[in-house]
Amino acid sequence: MDIDRTRRAFLAAVVGGGAGATALSPAGGLLDRFAAPSGDAWASARRSVPDTVESPHGPATVTYDDYHVPHVEADSEEAAYFAVGYAQAADRLFEMDLIRRRMNGTLSAAFGERTLESDRFHAKMDFRGAAEVSQSAIEGTRAAELAAAFRDGVNAYIDAGPLPLEFGLLGYEPREWETLDTLLVGQQISWGLTGSFDTLRQGVLREELDAGTYRELFPARLPHDSPIIREGQTGGEVHGAAEAGDDARVGDAAGPELLDWLSAFEPPDLLGSNHWVVSGEHTESGSPVFAYDPHLTLMVPPVWYEQHIVADGVDIRGATFPGIPFVVTGQNDQGAWGFTNTGADVVDLYTYETDDAGERYRYDGEWREFETETRTVEVAGGEDREVAVRKTVHGAFLDRAVDGETQHVGVAWTGMGGTRESAAIYEFSQVESKDEFLNALQRFDVPTQNAMYADRDGETMYHTTGKIPIRRAGGEVVRGDRVFDGSAGEVEWDGFEPFGVSDWEGDGEDAAFVPFEDKPGVDNPDYLGTANQRPLDDPAYPIGQEYASGFRGQRIYECLDEAVENGDGIDREWMASLQNDTLDIRARELVPAILDARDRMPSKADPWLDAMADWDYRMDRDSAAALAFRIWYEEFRRATWADDFEELGLDESYWPQERVLVTLPPDHEAFDGDRAAVLATAMGEAVDRIEDAGWETYGDYNVTAIDHQFGGQVSALNYDRLPTDGSAYTVFNFRKEGGAGSSWRMITPMSEAESRSVIPGGQDGSYFSEHYDDQLELWADGEYKPMRREVPDGDADVTVEGGSE
Known part of the structure; x- marks a missing residue:
């Protein structure tokens, strides 16, 4: 990007009034705040990030490489994660604030009426309450301690650093960061990958189509022969494969009109991911090679943030979501790992008999009061609103007036049950073997994912993660693709405590959630690939119902099969060629x-x-x-x-x-x-x-259209439009409509060869930075940058000073 040219375009658009940015600032005064050289937004955006900061957790340094990836060094992890918090806030504070506002239901306090429906939904789902119980679930763990140090680093930047341009345009300042906000970021990721109201949609289809047509057009198993685990072709030790009982179904569809409202808060279509691993038996080096590219929303700045941390015996580099301290996907001294979406069904919907006043619901033969809280949604430039947050024994209660009548649905979601994925993600940085990774994976409660791992000892692994309910009705295991009768207590999850810390245990016929060892997985496969297709043909339990069409998974296996059959020595370059494969x-x-x-x-x-x-x-x-x-x-x-x-x-x-x-x-x-x-x-x-x-x-x-959250309101903040390859159904993944695709590409050989990575944009969320979009062209052209775990030479860019607590 020509920074000087685009800066001039931005000034012309905003000062000239053509961008329509005033609509984002209910308080008005946008031009006064931005007018160069004295406007508040301009002055804030042009100030330099302080290069020295005091910390109560001990000294650390932050050194940026050529692509603005922070390399953090410290003696203690507390000091390191304080510095991580400072660096993330310096680069992505507005993005972090936007996420916590969305999940907390407080967007309208900044954006006004346009985000009111989002705030209503997020308040009624009470993601904040779910985050609070997850915070309780990890209390006393090392992850909780380091999240607190990260919190302190974010707040140190809020106190000392220049605020991003977006705060000036909107005319507000962020409140201090709390550890709970990190859990809210996790809630967004988990809901974005597992949240669904498709049960209502399928209910409408069953009502409108005859049974034969419905089964033909919406089959439980899509017609392809490339599941993740292919019978007789995977190698290694397979588990989680056993014929389940009859696929019984119960219940009736209810409240489909709610979809007009609820569908706006489901994950976008065609989000997915690819990853595959090849064991040393088939590689040029004799060591495993791992490749990963998650397909998420393409946005400005990108959803991922890359970081490298060296502290107290740990050396880890990879990507995380801004607001989360720990590397989610990446590599340490021993191995590398990543996750693709499983499509598991972890949401159940319920209807209830309610009284005429709508204040009570019937359950287990008696009337019960809703657990009710009234929240005030602040609306900038408008009238504040009150939202009734109601809950039942199953979870959140969503109601909506439709044609003069109130439609409702109860929602049970595993993410409401006090989950521990934050602790698991931290533990990944510490693992020194496949067994340790598997042990940490058992605490990865949400979202349900296909986890893949490779290490320098030659070990490889695939395993399904997350808490997956076992639904029983009349003594039979059933699918969760119907709306259940909540008043009759139909199909409940024993041990699940919505908005409380759940008991996830249970054995055999008493198990309410699929035991870890019964989830699909393979130890030490010869090679294996995932692309959101069904995990295997005959799982021990019904796992999910929203799988990809299988084209990407089929193509990945075609290429892997051919390379292995021909005896090609697979290496990093071959893995890159597969990530860049565009055959549809x-x-x-x-x-x-x-x-x-x-x-x-x-x-x-x-x-x-x-x-x-x-x-x-x-x-x-x-x-x-x-x-x-x-x-x-x-x-x-x-x-x-x-x-x-x-x-x-x-x-x-x-x-x-x-x-x-x-x-x-x-x-x-x-x-x-x-x-x-x-x-x-x-x-x-x-x-x-x-x-x-x-x-x-x-x-x-097929031109990129990767936009800032302000979108057309301040269009100069969007990335340049570039031609690129691929489609939503190719391994090289890009979807023009809806703005989704490969949001991070990583190739990690377990040999001495250097790892590679790239994001669709840039690390720094500051529009005026040379790193605002300096990886965009690399990404669009299917190229990579180094993913080294050596700290760059030279002086540190940020010095963290201070003694330990």
């Missing part, structure tokens, strides 16, 4: 059918069909065929589903998964018995769109 299996399956229907397509499609005929099915920016397929597929999907679902009053969020569409028979009724006709119609529409837009290659269309 949807295209490989459908393009031959498109070409077979060519005689039914208009002549204007000929150049694009010619390009497809010679295409290798790779979604590369310089490809005309990739452009034609991408736009055609959108039209094909719309032509197949839109009319039928619109007749039912259902929008796109109800449409079947992509694997279902790709594998439907050509004579299926969804195509009115003639898929070729639908293919041809979609191609005509696609060509019209392409010509109207003036696109020539995929890179004209």
Whole structure:
């Protein structure tokens, strides 16, 4: 990015009034605060970060490398994590404040009416209460002690450092950081990866579709043969695979109208991740190699923050979420690890009989009072609101007026039960073996994840994490894809204490949660890959229901299988080539059918069909065929589903998964018995769109759109638009619509070879920093920077002074 050019653009936009930024500042006075050179926001943003700070925890240093990754050195961990808190606040304080506000339900105090519905939802779910009991669950642990030191470092920066530009634009100052705020950040991550109201959506579909159609379009098992654990092909010791009992279902759908409100607070579609590990048996070095790229929201600044900590015998580098002290994914002296989303079902929904006044609900044969708290939501520039926060024996109670009637649903979520993942994440930094990693993993209660590990002793591992409920009805294990009768106590989790510290234990028939050893996993696989597909075909218990379509997982295994079969010595460069793989299996399956229907397509499609005929099915920016397929597929999907679902009053969020569409028979009724006709119609529409837009290659269309939280209000804060490769269904993962994709790429050989990493943007959240977006082009081009664990030479950038407590 040309910093000087973009600064001028920013000033022109804001001072000229074209950015509309005043809407973000209910108190008004934006131009006065920003007007150079005396405006408050300008002055704050231009001040330097203090390079010396006092600490009660002992001395430390922070040295930044060429990409602004802080390398923290200290004798004690307390001193180190104080410095980490100071560094994170210096680089990402506004991002940290925004997260805790969202989860605490206090966004409107800064943003006004526009965030009121978000505050209502987050207050009613009482994520703050859940964070409080998680804080109790880790009380007295080393993680809690170090989170307190981190808190002190954040507050030291708030007291001494310049506030980020965003605070000046909004006209408020952040309150001090609390340890609870770190737990709130964890709540956002956990809910963002496991929170779902899809049970309501599936209930609507079961009501609107006949049973046969529903089972065909929304199968419990998607039609592919590439689960994470492939029978007979994985190597190593497999566990968690055993035939479950009948997949019984109980209950009825209830309150689907709530989806208009609740769907805004579910995780975005197509969030996911890839990772794979190859044992030393198949690598050039004879040591394992591990590759990881989580697919999350692409935003400014990025969701991940990279850091390196050397203290008290620990040497760890990797990525974390701003506001969380500890490295979530990375490597230490012994090994490396990372996580992809499992898709496990850890939310149950309930309906209740309530009295006429709506003040009591029936449970276990008697009327009970809701546990109720009234919260005041402050609204900047508007009238404050009161929100009734209600709870039942199962968890949060969400109610909403719909057409003059109150609809409701009770929510039980494992994240409400006093969870210990903060302690587990800290313990990862300390592990010296696979067994120690597995031991720490047992305290990783939320979110449910596919954990992968490799180390320098040659050990590798995959294991499913998190607390997964075992649902029983009438003595049978059942799925959680129905809304249950809360008044009848139907399908409850024994030992679960919502907003209290839960008892997660239990054995055999008494177990309320899947025992750790019964979760899918493999010790020392030859090689193994995950991409959010189902873990295995026949788990001991029903694990989940929201798995990816499997295209990425299938492609990862195709490449791994070929390399191993050919005897290729897999190394870091080969792993990078797989992370950069852009072959779209949807295209490989459908393009031959498109070409077979060519005689039914208009002549204007000929150049694009010619390009497809010679295409290798790779979604590369310089490809005309990739452009034609991408736009055609959108039209094909719309032509197949839109009319039928619109007749039912259902929008796109109800449409079947992509694997279902790709594998439907050509004579299926969804195509009115003639898929070729639908293919041809979609191609005509696609060509019209392409010509109207003036696109020539995929890179004209597939352009990054990574925006600041202010979005179009202060558009100059957004990153530059760059052409890139990939799609939502390729290993090189990028989704233009919705702004999601590879949010962190990491390759860690367990040999002497150097690790590599990259984020989609920059480490420093300050717009005026040269590190605001200095990794963006690397990321868009599939390139990497070094991920060294050597502290850079030269003087420290920040010196932490002071004695220990």
